[in-house]
Amino acid sequence: MxxxxxxxxxxxxxxxxxxxxxxxxxxxxxxSLSDAPPLSEEHFRLKTKDLCKLVKKKNPTNILIVVDDLTRPVILEPLLKTLVDELHSCGFKTDQIRFLIGLGAHHPLSKESAAKKLGRQIVENYRWINHDPQETEPTGLQWGKTEFRLNKHYLQADFRVVISGLTPHSFAGFSGGAKMLIPGISDLGIITKTHKSVLMGFMGKLGEVEKNRFRHVIEEMVAQVGIDFFIGVVINGNRTIADIFCGDFKEAHRQAALKARQLYTTEAxxxxxxxxxxxxxxxxxxxxxxxxxxxxxxxxxxxxxxxxxxxxxxxxxxxxxxxxxxxxxxxxxxxxxxxxxxxxxxxxxxxxxxxxxxxxxxxxxxxxxxxxxxxxxxxxxxxxxxxxxxxxxxxxxxxxxxxxx
Incomplete structure (x- = not known):
């Protein structure tokens, strides 16, 4: 048998x-994995409560929310629904909220694929954009001899929210955080630079963020461009959200990485x-x-x-x-x-x-x-x-x- x-x-x-x-x-x-109970809508509201305070303080005319694509497995629809409801409660209208899908060098999402990530309600009612490496503008920064160009919609937005799932990554330690911008919404020059550096063995380590030279380099550059509000998402094996960590992109990503390592690690x-x-x-x-x-x-x-x-x-x-x-x-x-x-x-x-x-x-x-x-x-x-x-x-x-x- x-x-x-x-x-x-x-x-x-x-x-x-x-x-x-x-x-x-x-x-x-x-x-298998040691799954955690998925977060409820009430937990999402509690975890993101500081967002409205920041938005009201900056008083932007538009908000851009950057998310990862289908190669990253987190189901974002429940979180995004809570998030836009919160923004509407702060006085923002539908046409003031846009979504940018951080593709890096991956394939653009169709409407059907975008609905899997964002949810049907958002795809049907809000403007969403696939990142295009050719739709970038200079940031005034350099990585060595390579000019750092970033998605023009991101640079032109008044208030930027970045959301990313964390999964183990061969050279960034864990995905997400500053990596959502570099290479997620960069031009092909920077995207190539990031991958060449790692292929040549100069930087990066699986599952490590604190002593990760690659992450430190991209965090320094992203800090000069700015992320107004970051949400790091840790998932269960079935892709539901086990926890989220919000606020400063570097600190919240560190906290999310600790939780991800706890959930994803199997002992010897x-x-x-x-x-x-x-x-x-x-x-x-x-x-x-x-x-x-x-x-x-x-x-x-x-x-x-x-x-x-x-x-x-x-x-x-x-x-x-x-x-x-x-x-x-x-x-x-x-x-x-x-x-x-x-x-x-x-x-x-x-x-x-x-x-x-x-x-x-x-x-x-x-x-x-x-x-x-x-x-x-x-x-x-x-x-x-x-x-x-x-x-x-x-x-x-x-x-x-x-x-x-």
Missing amino acids: MRTIHIPWAAWFDESRLELELPPDSIIDFY MSNAPYDLLILNAYPKDTELLQAENAFIPLKSADGTLLKEEGMVLVTSACSEGLGYHGLFGPGGLLYRKPRPLRFLKGRQFLFYSPNITPEEFKTIFFEDYPFFSDEKALFNYLKKNLPERARVGVFPFASLQLVRP
């Missing part, structure tokens, strides 16, 4: 469960190292170009999770297929032919998704890595190549899950 695991699947789209079959003698450890496991790690990309499983976020448990574990001869299986719905990134996608400024992943140190890497083609897979991952779009073919491969009584570690929310060695 086969062993079956159930893992969450297709954030923003199907929101279902994938049944994955493993060899019958597998010894499975399933590592007595049964490691494993013969097989199953890293499910949910809730960042919208596209192939985001699938590498699933490696977070392995990268954070400092080599303690996987046997020398072990294998890694990444699963991702890739509901939007290959996806888009202006730098790293095919034809992008920093695109390179895929090579073996160095951090795997020669271990086997497998990938499963029913929504991409082998050709798409090979544009992002090394061509010799086995790719599966059929569950039965994957099962047969595992049955043939795993040892008897294989130890299997499953991370169903791998793009969120940090492992403490």
Whole structure:
């Protein structure tokens, strides 16, 4: 009899469960998240109570609210509904409130996609704008020899609210905070600068914000441009909001990062190292170009999770297929032919998704890595190549899950 695991699947789209079959003698450890109770509308009002005070003090004629896109998994609709209600109670009309989607170099959202992030009521009644790296203006600042240009709608707004979910990030420590501006609403020059610096190994660290040189650099620049009110959002595994932290963008982000680290961290496991790690990309499983976020448990574990001869299986719905990134996608400024992943140190890497083609897979991952779009073919491969009584570690929310060695 086969062993079956159930893992969450297709954030923003199907929101279902994938049944994955493993060899019958597998010894499975399933590592989930410690979810917190989702915040209520009343909690949102209490947490954002200082917003109206600040708005009344500055007396702006318009307000711009910056949010992240669908590659970031937080469901913002309940929070945004409370927020606009609060702004209306402060005397602001619908046409005085706008939304800017911080895409960085990602693909612009359609109306349907924007409704998933903002909510149907906001998309139908408020003006919302996709960030365009070409719609930027100079800030008067430089990063080395690179001019810092920022979204013109942001620079022209009287009052700027920035909202971002926090998820573990390979070089920014956690997403959000100053990163919502750099590279979130910057021009391609700055977007390229941020990614080149990290690719060359100059700065950045997974899950670390206090001693993170990359974050310190972008925070210094953002402080000179200004964020009037920041909301850092920590999510549960099902993408509901576990907590929010409001106020100064740097301080609130630090507090949110502490809470995120608490919720997302799995302690060292007595049964490691494993013969097989199953890293499910949910809730960042919208596209192939985001699938590498699933490696977070392995990268954070400092080599303690996987046997020398072990294998890694990444699963991702890739509901939007290959996806888009202006730098790293095919034809992008920093695109390179895929090579073996160095951090795997020669271990086997497998990938499963029913929504991409082998050709798409090979544009992002090394061509010799086995790719599966059929569950039965994957099962047969595992049955043939795993040892008897294989130890299997499953991370169903791998793009969120940090492992403490």
